[in-house]
Amino acid sequence: MFDQSITAFRLRKIPVKLHITLLLFIPYVAFVATRQFARFVDELGMPVEDIHVPPFVWGLILAVALFGSILLHELAHSLVARRQGAEVQSITLMALGGVSQLRGEVHPEHEAWMAFVGPLTSLGIAATSYGAFALLRLPPEVAAALLVVAWMNLALGVFNLLPAFPMDGGRVLRGLLVSRVGRSRATRIATVVGKVMAGAFAIYGIVSFNVVLVLIAGFVYLGASAEQSRLAARDVLRGVSMADLMTTRLGEAHPGEAAVDVARRLLIGNLVGATVLDGEESPLGPRPLGLVLASELAERVARQGRDLPVEKAMLTNLASVQVGDDATSALDAMVSGDGKAVLVLGSGGGVVGLVTDAEIQRLMALAALGQDLHPR
Ligand SMILES: [Zn+2]
Incomplete structure (x- = not known):
């Protein structure tokens, strides 16, 4: 499922790949932001006449801000993984987060922390942006943009913390379980919880006509299945020449x-x-x-x-x-x-x-x- 991506650039020699979901999502965000920005400024009770930068420029800025937010989230994972001895082979950025492909494994007890720093980074960006919005006297359009960035990162942080493996929350769950029940049982629990949550997302998405939620359900389900088979293969191949x-x-x-x-x-x-x-x-x-x-x-x-x-x-x-x-x-x-x-x-x-x-x-x-x- 990570094949549908292109290598965009390298960061400290790590190839950063853009997944097709992100390549579709970024223009979508730019489009929505362009159309909604003036109304949003108005809803905040700020004078629309004070918008000096054309809305489509704000659309582009916010799309780039989303891209940067996802990149920072994923870099936080990668840097912690590296410090714990895993080699980061590539980073794939997707619409709602990303995946760092590692060579070698992070010690199971450290996985919880490695998984947690991503959402923590997103929540940190959200808090900083919101702080700047609330405390600084900024032109209305800049203030509104900061509020949007805060929202995007709050959503990224909270969403990724849902305990639906392979999302970060699921990895945190597995990392916390490992010391109690062992690695393979922890994985089984985390992936089963992931699949159950995927089912819940899918049902809720269908009932509420939310296509994005149904897609996420599919992503979580496939990811949980892939992780189950990857670990099963690892268990079989360990010690084999x-x-x-x-x-x-x-x-x-x-x-x-x-x-x-x-x-x-x-x-x-x-x-x-x-x-x-x-x-x-x-x-x-x-x-x-x-x-x-x-x-x-x-x-x-x-x-x-x-x-x-x-x-x-x-x-x-x-x-x-x-x-x-x-x-x-x-x-x-x-x-x-x-x-x-x-x-x-x-x-x-x-x-x-x-x-x-x-x-x-x-x-x-x-x-x-x-x-x-x-x-x-
Ligand atoms: Zn993450």
């Missing part, structure tokens, strides 16, 4: 080859994918330029025609892990890069294997059969 997880059914391809030929070769040979290798020899052997996955390549050919050269269809933004790593690091690496596959590198630096969803599902299924995945 990468060599037992990865597939070595990997072929080779070269730039200039037709994608259709490569796809056919891979599928006939029952290979999962192929590294696309540079022709030039480097001291470490041929340099991998990217990767193609057999099934995906076949789809691309069907969509884009048989003339497609293989290098136009390859994935280049791939995360990698070492063959000696624990299998859980492949799960972490999957959320960085483009999320479809993780390269497994050998001690010499060459690609020795590949992990996709299928490899993880295979071990999950084996574990479900009661197979011991830790023979050593």
Whole structure:
């Protein structure tokens, strides 16, 4: 669900991605603010004639303020996560908050605090804006804008504190439960509470014709389910060697080859994918330029025609892990890069294997059969 986003910029090397929900929501806020701003100033009992900046400019300013508020909220999470030893791989900003993708896990006891600082930041911005509105003698339009910013951040803070996992409140709940009932039980409780709240949002949203609430319900439900399966996978993969997880059914391809030929070769040979290798020899052997996955390549050919050269269809933004790593690091690496596959590198630096969803599902299924995945 985080695939529908674009990397907008980098902040201290952390890619900041904008989710499609935010890309739609920001213009919507600008539009509503433009149309309502004068009426809002009037409702506050302030003279509308004193508005000197055109309403659409206030619309833009308030949209940017909302964006900045969400960014600060998410940065607070990231900075605390970093201080507690997790590596922040990317930040995705969404309409009503955001998600920080972490590599490695924050100590469960610290998760509550990490989750709480986001809403705390939003409430802090709300209090500061409201304080400035109430105490300073400002032009009416500036005062009105500050009040709007205070409202937006109050809503962000309170909404995210609802104990509906994966929202911050749900993470606070899980963090507080961990020391009492253990991690997996805490997750189960928090995700079940999240799903129940999603159901309540959905029913209330439908009854009150509130489309936004129904969308939020869907988001919470999907997020809770995703977290349940992610943790289930983590439990299965912990202590399993990468060599037992990865597939070595990997072929080779070269730039200039037709994608259709490569796809056919891979599928006939029952290979999962192929590294696309540079022709030039480097001291470490041929340099991998990217990767193609057999099934995906076949789809691309069907969509884009048989003339497609293989290098136009390859994935280049791939995360990698070492063959000696624990299998859980492949799960972490999957959320960085483009999320479809993780390269497994050998001690010499060459690609020795590949992990996709299928490899993880295979071990999950084996574990479900009661197979011991830790023979050593
Ligand atoms: Zn948050």
